[in-house]
Amino acid sequence: MVVQTPNGFELDTSGRRIVVDPVTRIEGHMRCEVNVDDAGVIRNAVSTGTMWRGLEVILKGRDPRDAWAFTERICGVCTGTHALTSVRAVEDALGITIPDNANSIRNMMQLNLQIHDHIVHFYHLHALDWVNPINALRADPKATSELQQAVSPSHPMSSPGYFRDVQNRLKQFVESGQLGLFKNGYWDNPAYLLPPEADLMATTHYLEALDLQKEVVKVHTIFGGKNPHPNWLVGGVPCPINVDGVGAVGAINMERLNLVSSIIDRCIEFNRNVYLPDVKAIGGFYRNWLHGGGLSSQACLAYGDIPENANDFSPENLHMPRGAIIDGDLSTVHDVDLRDPEQIQEFVDHSWYTYGAPGRGLHPWDGVTEPQYELGPNAKGSRTNIEEIDEAAKYSWIKAPRWKGHAMEVGPLARYVVGYAKGHEDIKHQLDGFLRDMDLPLDAVFSTLGRTAARALESEYCGRLQKHFFDKLMTNIINGDSSTANIEKWDPSSWPDQTIGVGASEAPRGALGHWIRIKDGRIENYQCVVPTTWNGSPRDSAGNIGAFEAALMNTPMARPDEPVEILRTLHSFDPCLACSTH
Amino acid sequence: MSDADLDTALKGAHADPEDLASAARQTSVYVYEAPVRIWHWINAAAILVLCVTGYLIGAPPPSMQIAEATHQFVFGFIRFAHFAAGWILAIGFLGRIYWAIFGNHHARQLFILPLWKRDFWREIWFEVKWYLFLEKEPKKYVGHNPLAQLAMFGFITLGVSFMIVTGLALYSEGLGVDSTLYALFGWVFTLLGPNPHVVHTLHHLGMWWIVIFMIVHIYVAIREDIMSRQSIVSTMISGHRTFKDDRPD
Amino acid sequence: MSQIETFYDVMRRQGITRRSFMKYCALTAAALGLSPAFVPRIAHAMETKPRTPVIWVHGLECTCCSESFIRSAHPLAKDVVLSMISLDYDDTLMAAAGHAAEAAMRDTIERYKGNYILAVEGNPPLNEDGMFCISGGKPFVEKLRYAARDAKAIISWGACASYGCVQAAKPNPTRATPVHQVITDKPIIKVPGCPPIAEVMTGVITYMLTFDRLPTLDRQGRPAMFYSQRIHDKCYRRPHFDAGQFVEAWDDENARKGYCLYKMGCKGPTTYNACSTVRWNDGVSFPIQSGHGCIGCSEDGFWDQGSFYDRVTDLTQFGVEANADKVGLAAAGVVGAGVAAHAAISALKAAQKKTQSSKEEA
Ligand code: HEM
Numbered sequence A: 001m002v003v004q005t006p007n008g009f010e011l012d013t014s015g016r017r018i019v020v021d022p023v024t025r026i027e028g029h030m031r032c033e034v035n036v037d038d039a040g041v042i043r044n045a046v047s048t049g050t051m052w053r054g055l056e057v058i059l060k061g062r063d064p065r066d067a068w069a070f071t072e073r074i075c076g077v078c079t080g081t082h083a084l085t086s087v088r089a090v091e092d093a094l095g096i097t098i099p100d101n102a103n104s105i106r107n108m109m110q111l112n113l114q115i116h117d118h119i120v121h122f123y124h125l126h127a128l129d130w131v132n133p134i135n136a137l138r139a140d141p142k143a144t145s146e147l148q149q150a151v152s153p154s155h156p157m158s159s160p161g162y163f164r165d166v167q168n169r170l171k172q173f174v175e176s177g178q179l180g181l182f183k184n185g186y187w188d189n190p191a192y193l194l195p196p197e198a199d200l201m202a203t204t205h206y207l208e209a210l211d212l213q214k215e216v217v218k219v220h221t222i223f224g225g226k227n228p229h230p231n232w233l234v235g236g237v238p239c240p241i242n243v244d245g246v247g248a249v250g251a252i253n254m255e256r257l258n259l260v261s262s263i264i265d266r267c268i269e270f271n272r273n274v275y276l277p278d279v280k281a282i283g284g285f286y287r288n289w290l291h292g293g294g295l296s297s298q299a300c301l302a303y304g305d306i307p308e309n310a311n312d313f314s315p316e317n318l319h320m321p322r323g324a325i326i327d328g329d330l331s332t333v334h335d336v337d338l339r340d341p342e343q344i345q346e347f348v349d350h351s352w353y354t355y356g357a358p359g360r361g362l363h364p365w366d367g368v369t370e371p372q373y374e375l376g377p378n379a380k381g382s383r384t385n386i387e388e389i390d391e392a393a394k395y396s397w398i399k400a401p402r403w404k405g406h407a408m409e410v411g412p413l414a415r416y417v418v419g420y421a422k423g424h425e426d427i428k429h430q431l432d433g434f435l436r437d438m439d440l441p442l443d444a445v446f447s448t449l450g451r452t453a454a455r456a457l458e459s460e461y462c463g464r465l466q467k468h469f470f471d472k473l474m475t476n477i478i479n480g481d482s483s484t485a486n487i488e489k490w491d492p493s494s495w496p497d498q499t500i501g502v503g504a505s506e507a508p509r510g511a512l513g514h515w516i517r518i519k520d521g522r523i524e525n526y527q528c529v530v531p532t533t534w535n536g537s538p539r540d541s542a543g544n545i546g547a548f549e550a551a552l553m554n555t556p557m558a559r560p561d562e563p564v565e566i567l568r569t570l571h572s573f574d575p576c577l578a579c580s581t582h
Numbered sequence B: 001m002s003d004a005d006l007d008t009a010l011k012g013a014h015a016d017p018e019d020l021a022s023a024a025r026q027t028s029v030y031v032y033e034a035p036v037r038i039w040h041w042i043n044a045a046a047i048l049v050l051c052v053t054g055y056l057i058g059a060p061p062p063s064m065q066i067a068e069a070t071h072q073f074v075f076g077f078i079r080f081a082h083f084a085a086g087w088i089l090a091i092g093f094l095g096r097i098y099w100a101i102f103g104n105h106h107a108r109q110l111f112i113l114p115l116w117k118r119d120f121w122r123e124i125w126f127e128v129k130w131y132l133f134l135e136k137e138p139k140k141y142v143g144h145n146p147l148a149q150l151a152m153f154g155f156i157t158l159g160v161s162f163m164i165v166t167g168l169a170l171y172s173e174g175l176g177v178d179s180t181l182y183a184l185f186g187w188v189f190t191l192l193g194p195n196p197h198v199v200h201t202l203h204h205l206g207m208w209w210i211v212i213f214m215i216v217h218i219y220v221a222i223r224e225d226i227m228s229r230q231s232i233v234s235t236m237i238s239g240h241r242t243f244k245d246d247r248p249d
Numbered sequence C: 001m002s003q004i005e006t007f008y009d010v011m012r013r014q015g016i017t018r019r020s021f022m023k024y025c026a027l028t029a030a031a032l033g034l035s036p037a038f039v040p041r042i043a044h045a046m047e048t049k050p051r052t053p054v055i056w057v058h059g060l061e062c063t064c065c066s067e068s069f070i071r072s073a074h075p076l077a078k079d080v081v082l083s084m085i086s087l088d089y090d091d092t093l094m095a096a097a098g099h100a101a102e103a104a105m106r107d108t109i110e111r112y113k114g115n116y117i118l119a120v121e122g123n124p125p126l127n128e129d130g131m132f133c134i135s136g137g138k139p140f141v142e143k144l145r146y147a148a149r150d151a152k153a154i155i156s157w158g159a160c161a162s163y164g165c166v167q168a169a170k171p172n173p174t175r176a177t178p179v180h181q182v183i184t185d186k187p188i189i190k191v192p193g194c195p196p197i198a199e200v201m202t203g204v205i206t207y208m209l210t211f212d213r214l215p216t217l218d219r220q221g222r223p224a225m226f227y228s229q230r231i232h233d234k235c236y237r238r239p240h241f242d243a244g245q246f247v248e249a250w251d252d253e254n255a256r257k258g259y260c261l262y263k264m265g266c267k268g269p270t271t272y273n274a275c276s277t278v279r280w281n282d283g284v285s286f287p288i289q290s291g292h293g294c295i296g297c298s299e300d301g302f303w304d305q306g307s308f309y310d311r312v313t314d315l316t317q318f319g320v321e322a323n324a325d326k327v328g329l330a331a332a333g334v335v336g337a338g339v340a341a342h343a344a345i346s347a348l349k350a351a352q353k354k355t356q357s358s359k360e361e362a
């Protein structure tokens, strides 16, 4: 049977059904089903979020000042981004402004998370879709060293001996017969295209990145006390600044600032010397694999983030762009209003929730989260043993958010598309340069590869921004401003009886919003619409498919039983299922 | 006194024939032996200290900057006073239990409620009515009146035991989970917690239970001293119960 | 088991010298707080023990226990994964997916029956027949039971596996249930925290591999070596606590001087964890050092102890919003008013009686 979706995809369920469950190397629990035709091309795609915890239900009745801690636990991978979004929502509701320093520190933390998340995603979750560590055993260390020096002349770890050591370690690991995480990988699948030297170089960087990422997060540790799950504060940040007074040793002082600064430098260095060159090098071998564009060429959404001046969330003041692109028209970037009841709405006709009546879309301020698990009549298996999902009915724990009725893609690529369309200088410069280096047309970014590249470019951009806010913080401190929190409205007795607020941010995986209703000092309703809620959404009432599903469409599979291509494209979104369903 | 009269008096007044005879003859009975009296006042003082310091532990006074932290021990002192009073309360309570066994039968009243006796409930009902101004004249009691006894049991026997047990459990955490005291009281966390914060909260709530007792107790002691037919406050000082009239009941 | 190499074998084959191996053992001893006398014992253990397979499953969680784990600085996460254990199944990190992943798990269980460690991150929900967390089309709780059946021991990572954590906070809509309430016939080591400290996680694993025994556990089943003292017992701000010097408001003078965070709701006095000593992320800081109170993340039900910023926390049990002091004060107030009223009426009655009797006399 062939169905035409309103957003332009032709779904054909007649071919063989392939099930991938669990989808691994993602955060959380996800299932994917596709139908492939005789040529092994995906003609129908179904993505299912398979966990739900009920944070929105749990938050009801709690102290709004605590909400950041609860929502932070939505996800430990994008740790902190929900917390930031939450304090913004509460501050918006209560009319709280934060000091400049708090803005700089929050920005640094958010940017730091972006960098960390992007690096870990690329090397530890995504790389094995492109890189074959077993093949690395056949590499010539000397040639690898040459390759390394060619792609990244300033990376100090590039000697033949270094690569030989890593190769030996890998060899002995593989020969031990205990393959650990590499066990049952698809290592002889023809979809892997790298020469052994590139495989060895990338595998080496898998280990380097593993060592590095634990350093990156220390910015969170300094300002927030720990990572994962640093601490935040409504009204500012919890860490006081004291550079020269009594007790400075226990506050943000010169030593702490130096540590932050050195980490920022290391991030910048790694992005420039390792991450970006790797993406270009690996991408170069896959430059013809331009599948997986999905919605990116037609519907992208970004809320924008990283305010230059504190408390100003107008698009001009944001370093990350805000806007929406629909119908593939890059010449018009639409305004996004998170308060407009007609713009962002969530649908649940294909989600395991109920609004009481079918076909309804609810703006998050009026959002309802009421679970209702049921399988459609055409599902195979049983209620507790799903063999095949029935996507014509409810089929996912993810709700379906829509912007003015459109299914949207969010994330680094969406941000870059919106930024590019808006003429954002940095973004344009970066993207044009990248395409030039790769000798690819602009259209090529609407792909799995483009998504992966945008993430790397963004990591580099975030590094520079992080430095900018560090300098800004220093200037402020030098000028004698060391305030980090505004406590005027800390006490609930200073709050109105009833109020509503919204907080937005650009999380590593895309546009994130929290909507809150406060009544008598307590949370009356709390709704999160999360990046992976957008990207991983099931179909909506009108039948539009979401970004994951769209991106899988029409992708040829080398061996349909080995889901390398499915993983590739899904991973390019960096799915986070704990986030998506919360 | 007729036998019937004596019988009722015996049932209600928590007095043995000797008490009664003595009450009729001398209008003065030796009720609270010295250990009980001493305990009472030490106990009262300890509880007063515990309530004040306990409250401050929960809600410390404004910060003070007298010296470098290591040389200033303001909050430490408040806590120390609490723990010292806590130990006095705990050990005193043990002493009181000892005396319940070896002292006179009035000393046992605090620990044993004759819940199975219908008269006990009948007398309670009478006392309630007295406090609701529904009875014109109160009864005479040598020991506690049954309502007082019930209150004492609920607020003190149970209440203070609870405070001591939870207090010692909290204290044992300070000594360390490898301490003997923790070995003895660690179960409190398993039973009530296991998050120790729950034990803090319950211990804190317990304070208010004791405070309520204090308010009622002191009021009633003074009121009864004025309005009842026997001595009250002085009894807890001298040990002797005197009666204001000679009617038996 | 014969095909499993010892830890030392692996290290040697990976080009690590005997000398650096011994140095590694010394560092391990130090990390575990053991005297140098233990070093030969550790070395011996590592020379003779096989690499233990680990199956790491995920339930309802946020995955930050995994994130924490990979932050370990000593030993490095890569060394744990490459040289100490054999991480044969972990849906978050493994290369294979779907059927191939499930096959990897089956294979490990069958090959190493009774000899693998099961690490659980997150917890199973029991409502909706367990379908609030689905893996392979089936309830996660089934996968958990299956993996537990032949495990040597279970490690419950984090507050989720140990206690239920945030998804089990009231009203716990999915009936998220800690592992030990579902698996009752296996030794379980709880390593709580939200998340636990990276080096505590790898420390627990290294201890088990080195000594070939389970760590001594506290009353709640947590390794005593890391969970036997409160944050408060080793907090560097403790002198300010004893002095009565507290942060009174965020970013006030006292905050800048590093006074005690007790009045800002710090739960250090009721939280058993290693943060104030081991600290976080290679010893860089810990919550209190960065100005925020401890929220008690390694304790059972820490989400439901009232606001993180209250010292005397709210009680939900009374329906109305109030803490112990408000409830107590209100009750005492009612009783006090009652007493006052009663005293007034008593005085009135007494006066009436007096006039009556004086009238009678007259
Ligand atoms: C009538 C008897 C008692 C009262 C009214 C009382 C009251 C209190 C109160 C209100 C607190 C503060 C709780 C909080 O908010 O965390 C407290 C704490 C405490 N009490 Fe008591 N208490 C009593 C008996 C005891 C006893 C017998 C001990 C045993 C030594 C004890 C030991 C403690 C300890 C160790 C703490 C915790 C101190 C800290 O965390 O710094 N208490 N008490």
Ligand code: HEM
Pocket: B036, B040, B043, B044, B045, B047, B048, B106, B107, B109, B110, B143, B144, B145, B148, B152, B156, B214, B217, B218, B221, B222, B231, B232, B233, B234, B235, B236
């Ligand atoms: C924290 C304060 C106090 C506590 C916890 C307390 C506790 C007790 C207890 C437990 C008893 C029963 C004695 C027994 O049977 O062993 C008692 C009796 C008594 N208390 Fe207190 N007391 C307190 C303060 C006071 C004060 C301030 C007064 C005097 C105004 C007082 C007067 C009496 C009297 C007169 C009795 C004897 C009642 C009777 O005759 O039946 N108490 N008290």
Ligand code: NFV
Pocket: A027, A074, A075, A076, A077, A078, A081, A082, A507, A508, A509, A510, A512, A530, A531, A532, A533, A575, A576, A577, A578, A579, A580
């Ligand atoms: N989707 C998502 Fe997150 C991100 N980035 C949050 O907002 O990962 Ni867990």
Ligand code: SF4
Pocket: A073, A076, C061, C062, C063, C064, C065, C121, C122, C157, C158, C159, C160, C161, C165, C166, C193, C194, C195, C196
């Ligand atoms: S215990 Fe905390 S940190 Fe670990 S998975 Fe659960 S929510 Fe995340």
Ligand code: SF4
Pocket: C231, C232, C233, C235, C236, C237, C238, C239, C241, C259, C260, C261, C262, C266, C267, C268, C269, C288, C293, C294
């Ligand atoms: S900051 Fe917290 S843990 Fe440290 S001394 Fe104060 S109350 Fe204790």
Ligand code: F3S
Pocket: A226, C193, C194, C231, C271, C273, C275, C276, C286, C287, C288, C293, C294, C295, C296, C297, C298
């Ligand atoms: S909040 Fe958790 S991280 Fe440590 S200081 Fe407290 S136990």
Ligand SMILES: [Mg+2]
Pocket: A056, A399, A527, A528, A529, A530, A581, A582
């Ligand atoms: Mg939501």
